[in-house]
Amino acid sequence: MKSIVIEQPGKLVIEQRPLMEPAPGEVRVKVSYAGICGSDVHIYHGHNPFAKYPRVIGHEFFGHIDCVGEGVDPARIGERVVVDPVVSCGHCYPCSIGRPNVCTTLQVIGVHRDGGFSDYAVAPAQNAYVVPAAIPDRLASMVEPFTIAANITAFLQPTPQDIALVYGAGPMGLTVIQVLKGVYGVQQVIVVDRIDERLAMARDNGADLTLNNLQQSVAEQLATQNCRPTLVIDAACHPSILQEAINLASPAARIGMMGFSGEASSITQQSITSKEISLFSSRLNSHRFPQVIAWMSEGKIDAEKLVTHCMPAHQVEAAMLLFEKDQRACCKVLLEF
Structure with a gap:
C-alpha cells in the first residue's frame, strides 16, 4: 500500500508499505477520501508539539471496512465509515465524565499514531461510524471538521x-x-x-x-x-x-x-x-460523530460549501501548499485515494 509519510519536519514522502493487519478490536479501512487540516500542515513543518516522526498524517478520512480484527463482527466488512481520530483509554477521570478528547493517555490518529493519508488505515472498531447513503462518499470525510x-x-x-x-x-x-x-x-x-x-x-x-x-x-x-x-x-x-x-x-x-x-x-x-x-x-471532539452525521443527513449543515478543491493523493504536496498559501480561493482540500 502507498502511504503519505512525514519522515521529519519538512520532508514528505509517498512510501510503499506492507499492508497492515488490524489488531484485536480494530478494523482496517480502505481509504477513499481524506481532508487536509491545518494540523497536518503543522506536523509537516514541525510545529505540532504532539507529533512523533515518522508519521502517516491525516485524521479526516472516509472509506470502507475491508478487514476486521479478532473480536469484531465480520458483518462489518463492507461498511461505509468515517473514523473518529480520538483514541482514549475509557477509564481515566476525563473519560469517566464523557471527555475522552482530553484523556490522560490520549492518542490522535494522524498525530500520535499513523493516520488516513494512506491506501489503508486501521482504527479501533468503536471509532468507525457508519455513514448513511444520504451522505456522498466525497463529503463523508467532512464529518470530522464539523x-x-x-x-x-x-x-x-x-x-x-x-x-x-x-x-x-x-x-x-x-x-x-x-x-x-x-x-x-x-x-x-x-x-x-x-x-x-x-x-x-x-x-x-x-x-x-x-x-x-x-x-x-x-x-x-x-x-x-x-x-x-x-x-x-x-x-x-x-x-x-x-x-x-x-x-x-x-x-x-x-x-x-x-x-x-x-x-x-x-x-x-x-x-x-x-x-x-x-x-x-475545546479540543478535538467528545463522541460528536453520530450528532454530526445526523445533522448532515438531515440537511442542517452543508459540507459541500466548504470543499473548494479535490486532488489525487499523489499530488499531496501541491494540495498542502494550496491549502496553506491560497487563503483567498481555497478552503477545504480533499485527497482522493
Missing part, C-alpha cells in the same frame, strides 16, 4: 436570541457559522476576518454580517451597529483576540476558544469577573 464545531457549541449552548461573533472565516470558522445557523437557529452571526474572499465564504455559509478588521477595529465597527455580542467564538486563535473578545462581549456572555497558541495571551481578571463572562475551551 465535530470540532459541534464540540465547542455543546459547551456554549447557543440560542436563537444570541448575538454571535466569530473570529476567523477559515474552515473552523465556517463550520461554526453553519452549526450556529443551521442547528441552533442563531438569528445574528457576525464574522471577523482580514481577507475579503474569506468573508464572502462566511456570507455564503450563513453569516449575517461580516467585518474586515484590517483597516478598522472590530470595536469601532460594532459600535456603529450598537452591538454587544452575547456569544464569541475564537476560530482564529491569535493571542491578542481573547482580551479583545472579553472587552467587546456583553455582560454574562460566553466565550469559546477553539484552538491554541504557544504564545502568552495577556488578560485582566477584572474584565472577566466584572461582567461574569464564562470562558470555554
Whole structure:
C-alpha cells in the first residue's frame, strides 16, 4: 500500500508499505477520501508539539471496512465509515465524565499514531461510524471538521436570541457559522476576518454580517451597529483576540476558544469577573460523530460549501501548499485515494 509519510519536519514522502493487519478490536479501512487540516500542515513543518516522526498524517478520512480484527463482527466488512481520530483509554477521570478528547493517555490518529493519508488505515472498531447513503462518499470525510464545531457549541449552548461573533472565516470558522445557523437557529452571526474572499465564504455559509478588521477595529465597527455580542467564538486563535473578545462581549456572555497558541495571551481578571463572562475551551471532539452525521443527513449543515478543491493523493504536496498559501480561493482540500 502507498502511504503519505512525514519522515521529519519538512520532508514528505509517498512510501510503499506492507499492508497492515488490524489488531484485536480494530478494523482496517480502505481509504477513499481524506481532508487536509491545518494540523497536518503543522506536523509537516514541525510545529505540532504532539507529533512523533515518522508519521502517516491525516485524521479526516472516509472509506470502507475491508478487514476486521479478532473480536469484531465480520458483518462489518463492507461498511461505509468515517473514523473518529480520538483514541482514549475509557477509564481515566476525563473519560469517566464523557471527555475522552482530553484523556490522560490520549492518542490522535494522524498525530500520535499513523493516520488516513494512506491506501489503508486501521482504527479501533468503536471509532468507525457508519455513514448513511444520504451522505456522498466525497463529503463523508467532512464529518470530522464539523465535530470540532459541534464540540465547542455543546459547551456554549447557543440560542436563537444570541448575538454571535466569530473570529476567523477559515474552515473552523465556517463550520461554526453553519452549526450556529443551521442547528441552533442563531438569528445574528457576525464574522471577523482580514481577507475579503474569506468573508464572502462566511456570507455564503450563513453569516449575517461580516467585518474586515484590517483597516478598522472590530470595536469601532460594532459600535456603529450598537452591538454587544452575547456569544464569541475564537476560530482564529491569535493571542491578542481573547482580551479583545472579553472587552467587546456583553455582560454574562460566553466565550469559546477553539484552538491554541504557544504564545502568552495577556488578560485582566477584572474584565472577566466584572461582567461574569464564562470562558470555554475545546479540543478535538467528545463522541460528536453520530450528532454530526445526523445533522448532515438531515440537511442542517452543508459540507459541500466548504470543499473548494479535490486532488489525487499523489499530488499531496501541491494540495498542502494550496491549502496553506491560497487563503483567498481555497478552503477545504480533499485527497482522493
